[in-house]
Amino acid sequence: MDGYMGKILRVNLTEKKCTEEPLNPKYARDYIGGTGLGDRIIYDEVPPSTDPLSPASKIVFATGPVTATNYPSGGRYQICFKSPLTGILCDASSGGYWGADLKRAGYDALIIEGAAEEPVYLWIHNQKVEFKPAAHLWGMDALKVQEAIQREIGDERIRVACIGPAGEKKVLLSCIINDEGRAPGRGGNGAILGSKNLKAIAVRGNGAFPLHDPAAYNALCKKIAKDNAVSPAVAAMREYGTAQVLDNLWAMGDIPVKNWQLGLWEEGCKNLGGKKMKDTILVPHTACYRCTLGCSRWVKIEEGPYKMDGPGPEYETLAAMGTMCLIDDLNAVSFANDLCNRYGIDTISTGVAIAFGMEAYEKGLIKKEDTGGIELKWGDAQAMIAMTHQIGKNEKLGAILGRGVKRAAEALGGDSWKYAVHVKGMGTPMH
Ligand code: SF4
Structure with missing residues (x-):
């Protein structure tokens, strides 16, 4: 499908199991963009009575059709979840590079479910997924975690979304931090990762996906960039x-x-x-x-x-x-x-x-x-x-x-x- 990798990655932390699922083309069209897609998945899979901080709760990281293209600011990603702060559906958006790398690693969206027994982090690279122990990262601040994972894997181009000590303690104001201080800040999403013992998600990818009319699309991207270059605002x-x-x-x-x-x-x-x-x-x-x-x-x-x-x-x-x-x-x-x-x-x-x-x-x-x-x-x-x-x-x-x-x-x-x-x-x- 043009504009998409065509795959969703589902990670069950309880079972330490990953499955690839085809992107539902109807959902992609009906709810265009990461927020719509992610919200629909939460609507389908997380009943209203679910405790947001229980293993039954889920969180979706989703991208859209312009993510990882030449479209200006096309690196953003959305997270969708039932908020432990409000008790209702919540979505939040973040910039940086993480979203573009998730998509290039092979996936339009990532569904996290279950809860790990011990602290772990995920390393997702070009359609491969690894569960890595994270006990040594538990308690570490969110900016240091990113550097530590880059050092551990040996690639400073790796992009990391992670939680700090507040998410580990399930503070209801906690949030995920990605790249250098970018954050999908709202709704207590850090506490969800903390409740799942998931310290971080590291991504890196260089995969490609089809565009409907690459020449026309890239010409449009160039025009927007050119307009931006001369806009006083x-x-x-x-x-x-x-x-x-x-x-x-x-x-x-x-x-x-x-x-x-x-x-x-x-x-x-x-x-x-x-x-x-x-x-x-x-x-x-x-x-x-x-x-x-x-x-x-x-x-x-x-x-x-x-x-x-x-x-x-x-x-x-x-x-x-x-x-x-x-x-x-x-x-x-x-x-x-x-x-x-x-x-x-x-x-x-x-x-x-x-x-x-x-x-x-x-x-x-x-x-x-x-x-x-x-x-x-x-x-x-x-x-x-x-x-x-x-x-x-x-x-x-x-x-x-x-x-x-x-x-x-x-x-x-x-x-x-x-x-x-x-x-x-x-x-x-x-x-
Ligand atoms: S947050 Fe600022 S720097 Fe980042 S994509 Fe948006 S406008 Fe650009």
């Missing part, structure tokens, strides 16, 4: 990343401030925005697979308490861990973003949970003895970072906030539900 995205939202949209009241209490904070937004990042800590870096926009950031902080060198924060992170907490220290938020990548936790949900915690602390619903001695006050970057550690480690107040704001409010009681902004338990994103 794309140029701004390339120069300032998604952080430009803070520079440009604060005046519209589009940036949530102080746990959604305020809509305007000009100085704070500008201190966290794309221009400030470019002028201070931004260093050049490559974009995702075949991307002609290049929004992804890489930052380097040379010294001080927030010293780091790694993927930079996106708009959603800058708002959730910055303006929502009344923090406008770009270095501190960049450092917190790096911590989230390493623990494998969703920056949006984590920032929302900490902002909720700050408001509950202000109202006396959380006491200093609950936080492990931290004054969880508005604008306190050190407190925000300490709470990020607690959520990532699933300890102290972090073990409550790490369940998401709805469950945290239920645990705290009193009026705390008034400060929990969510949809079915998932913290609301930043618009």
Whole structure:
């Protein structure tokens, strides 16, 4: 079938068994794209009563017909699952290169089911699948896991999607991290891999698949890339990343401030925005697979308490861990973003949970003895970072906030539900 490898890989971790299945062409056409295909598989195979963190639960990694082609940004993949955070169907998307390599390795989608007895990782390369022991990777942070697997297999071009310590502990805000800090962040998907003892999925492939009219298709891809090269909107995205939202949209009241209490904070937004990042800590870096926009950031902080060198924060992170907490220290938020990548936790949900915690602390619903001695006050970057550690480690107040704001409010009681902004338990994103 044009645009597809034509195969789905099913991995049963309980039985340590892999099976190849033909892609259902009707599903591919009716639900075009990775989200539609993956959601339909979950709809068919995961009954509503399934505990998302049980072996009966499944997670689907899916690509679409433009994945791994020359189409700009054609490296994205989707994950589809029943969310342990909301209890309903969830899908999330991530950039990087992992999706393109999964497809080139031979598969349009990957269905993970069952649960391994011991920690494992999967190594999928050109239609071969290996189960590898992962006890030595258990507890390792998500950025280090990627390097460790590349070293172990001996190929730095291998792409890895993995969980950090938070997913292992089944933190409901945990997520998968792939490539260098890309994440399908939402819905607690890291906890699903943790519940299955699956630390990582490494992929590499150079397979090909048919296109309906390669000449016309590639001409279209070239035209889009050419248009992008001269578009002022794309140029701004390339120069300032998604952080430009803070520079440009604060005046519209589009940036949530102080746990959604305020809509305007000009100085704070500008201190966290794309221009400030470019002028201070931004260093050049490559974009995702075949991307002609290049929004992804890489930052380097040379010294001080927030010293780091790694993927930079996106708009959603800058708002959730910055303006929502009344923090406008770009270095501190960049450092917190790096911590989230390493623990494998969703920056949006984590920032929302900490902002909720700050408001509950202000109202006396959380006491200093609950936080492990931290004054969880508005604008306190050190407190925000300490709470990020607690959520990532699933300890102290972090073990409550790490369940998401709805469950945290239920645990705290009193009026705390008034400060929990969510949809079915998932913290609301930043618009
Ligand atoms: S660099 Fe940005 S725009 Fe390009 S694919 Fe990655 S996330 Fe999307």
